[in-house]
Amino acid sequence: MSFFLSHFNYIAVAILMMAGLFVLFSSGNLIKRMIGLAIFQTSTGLFYISLAKVFGGTAAIAVEPGSSEARELASRLDPAYVAQYGVDGVVYSNPLPHVLILTAIVVGVATLAVGLAIAVRVREAFGSVEADEIDVLSRVEATQPGPQA
Amino acid sequence: MTALPSSFDVTLALDIVLLVMLLVVAGAVARTRSLLAAIIMFSVYSLISAVWLVVMDAPDVAFTEAVVGAGVSTIILLGAILLTRGEAERPDWRRLIAPALACIAVGGLLVFAAIGLPGLGDAASPANAYVGRAYLEATPKDIGMPNVVTAVLSSYRSFDTLGETTVIFAAGVGVALMLGFGPRASLAPPSAVIGDHHVVPRVAAKLLIPLVALFAFYVQFHGDLGAGGGFQAGVIMAAAIILHALVFGLRETMAAIPPRVARSLASLGVLLYAGIGVICMMNGGGFLDYDYLFPPSVEQQIPGWLLGDSEHAHHWGQHFGIMLIELGVLLTVSATMVTIFYGFGGRTVEAARQEAKQ
Numbered sequence: 001m002s003f004f005l006s007h008f009n010y011i012a013v014a015i016l017m018m019a020g021l022f023v024l025f026s027s028g029n030l031i032k033r034m035i036g037l038a039i040f041q042t043s044t045g046l047f048y049i050s051l052a053k054v055f056g057g058t059a060a061i062a063v064e065p066g067s068s069e070a071r072e073l074a075s076r077l078d079p080a081y082v083a084q085y086g087v088d089g090v091v092y093s094n095p096l097p098h099v100l101i102l103t104a105i106v107v108g109v110a111t112l113a114v115g116l117a118i119a120v121r122v123r124e125a126f127g128s129v130e131a132d133e134i135d136v137l138s139r140v141e142a143t144q145p146g147p148q149a
Numbered sequence: 150m151t152a153l154p155s156s157f158d159v160t161l162a163l164d165i166v167l168l169v170m171l172l173v174v175a176g177a178v179a180r181t182r183s184l185l186a187a188i189i190m191f192s193v194y195s196l197i198s199a200v201w202l203v204v205m206d207a208p209d210v211a212f213t214e215a216v217v218g219a220g221v222s223t224i225i226l227l228g229a230i231l232l233t234r235g236e237a238e239r240p241d242w243r244r245l246i247a248p249a250l251a252c253i254a255v256g257g258l259l260v261f262a263a264i265g266l267p268g269l270g271d272a273a274s275p276a277n278a279y280v281g282r283a284y285l286e287a288t289p290k291d292i293g294m295p296n297v298v299t300a301v302l303s304s305y306r307s308f309d310t311l312g313e314t315t316v317i318f319a320a321g322v323g324v325a326l327m328l329g330f331g332p333r334a335s336l337a338p339p340s341a342v343i344g345d346h347h348v349v350p351r352v353a354a355k356l357l358i359p360l361v362a363l364f365a366f367y368v369q370f371h372g373d374l375g376a377g378g379g380f381q382a383g384v385i386m387a388a389a390i391i392l393h394a395l396v397f398g399l400r401e402t403m404a405a406i407p408p409r410v411a412r413s414l415a416s417l418g419v420l421l422y423a424g425i426g427v428i429c430m431m432n433g434g435g436f437l438d439y440d441y442l443f444p445p446s447v448e449q450q451i452p453g454w455l456l457g458d459s460e461h462a463h464h465w466g467q468h469f470g471i472m473l474i475e476l477g478v479l480l481t482v483s484a485t486m487v488t489i490f491y492g493f494g495g496r497t498v499e500a501a502r503q504e505a506k507q
Contacts, residue, residue: 003268005161005165006268006269006270007266007268008164008165009168009269010260010263011260011263012171012172013259014256014259014260014263015175015256016172017256018253018256019172019175019176019178021251021252022248022252023178025247025248025251026240026244026245026248026249027237027240028238029237029238031229031230032184032237034229035187035188035226036178036179038191039175039194042194042195042198042214045198045210046168046198049205049207050269051267051276052205052206052207052276052277052281053270054206054270054272054277055270056270057206057272058206059208059209060206060297061208061295061296061374061375062285062295062296062297081272084272085272085273085278087282087285091272092206092285092297093205093206093207093277095281095284095285095297095301096276096280096281096301097276098209098210099301099302101207102209102210102213102298102302102378103309103310103313104313105218106213106217106313106317106380106383106384106482107313107316107317107320108217108222109221109222109225109486110316110320110321110489111320112222112225112226113321113324113489113493114324116226116228116493117323117327117328117493118327119233120229120232120233120327120328123233123234129234130237130238132238
């Protein structure tokens with residue numbers, strides 16, 4: 001397998017991450033920025049899961065050792081490979097990154113909601129979610145304290 | 150190096166096709182000015198990445214990504230644009246140069262760093278050969294359950310998961326403090342008679358909601374044996390409740406599950422989780438050390454037929470501990486998601502009423 005193919009995942013993740021970062025940097029709209037941040041966040045997850053993949057591995061749900069399923073899974077692979085990297089005759093992918101990313105996704109949606117709630121309040125206070133307009137409005141408010149300030 | 154298994158070729162082909170699809174969709178999100186289009190694209194992005202996660206042997210994560218990304222986060226984003234506005238302004242092209250250069254530079258560095266990483270699927274890489282393998286080998290002995298992801302999540306790294314559950318709870322509290330708990334929506338007058346064109350979604354939802362809720366419980370209680378667990382089940386349950394609110398109106402849903410109940414359940418979940426940890430400490434173990442969940446005197450009283458074979462007797466505490474903390478996670482996650490939805494939904498009702506006044 002060529003070097004490009006075996007490292008394609010990392011290149012794709014890097015591009016996805018930068019796409020998210022670009023949206024985050026370049027967009028003035030607060031909602032669009034949150035979407036950019038969410039893409040950035042998921043790309044981190046893709047990176048972790050890429051690292052956890054094992055050749056010919058199966059999901060980290062233990063198969064009964066010696067069962068017909070275990071034998072069938074092992075029969076697809078080189079016996080020496082199974083003996084070296086398998087656990088009880090079955091090769092599994094690494095479960096630890098799966099655990100980390102599983103919880104990170106749910107935490108991600110909760111923090112996304114907090115960011116969006118802030119955007120909604122900003123809109124209520126300034127009537128806009130565009131960073132430039134908010135900037136101008138907040139300066140006007142700072143120099144001319146109105147009755148609300 | 151060992152010979153490559155032949156089945157890997159299919160995996161690699163799927164992997165590359167799906168990643169290219171992800172790149173195209175991410176590009177479309179970055180280009181579009183319509184926020185509605187961006188949100189729908191992001192939902193598609195999540196669904197594709199869920200399929201990719203299955204290819205990468207991560208069904209538990211795929212479950213979560215499918216429900217969270219394509220379901221709940223899309224609804225929260227839609228609620229946010231309903232309260233703000235649907236279109237982003239086109240930025241001046243000169244202001245895109247600096248971000249673009251920064252992203253190209255960082256991306257170049259990341260690709261450069263990736264050259265030193267182990268290739269995809271390397272079984273001998275440090276991450277896969279030591280710590281991951283150690284968990285796979287120890288789980289049958291220590292915990293006695295087939296799903297290693299659930300075992301690591303709720304027993305070995307239980308403290309970590311408690312922290313994450315607390316973060317979700319805190320985020321729910323944050324949203325509720327900013328947007329309110331949405332109680333005024335339940336006081337709103339019933340919406341005008343729903344037109345006939347809503348009949349199909351209403352009938353479909355009536356059939357689907359019980360099935361979705363049942364599936365959530367299946368995912369919850371099957372989490373020890375197969376893909377699933379409290380996080381996934383919590384979000385699926387919240388999706389069922391949110392579907393009810395979308396089709397029958399927020400007022401009806403709030404009558405069934407009042408905001409007060411939702412926020413009480415969210416805190417009860419965290420308390421249950423932490424309480425299990427304290428019980429383990431009181432029985433002489435460490436915090437969240439489920440082997441000490443039952444004091445030895447109680448464990449001796451457990452009848453033999455209940456234990457199954459005596460070989461697994463010491464897993465009794467682990468099984469119960471994991472079941473209870475997963476229940477805590479289910480309560481906190483589902484109730485927090487519902488509270489967040491009530492917050493956004495309550496604001497929408499209020500904003501519509503203010504607009505009507507003007």
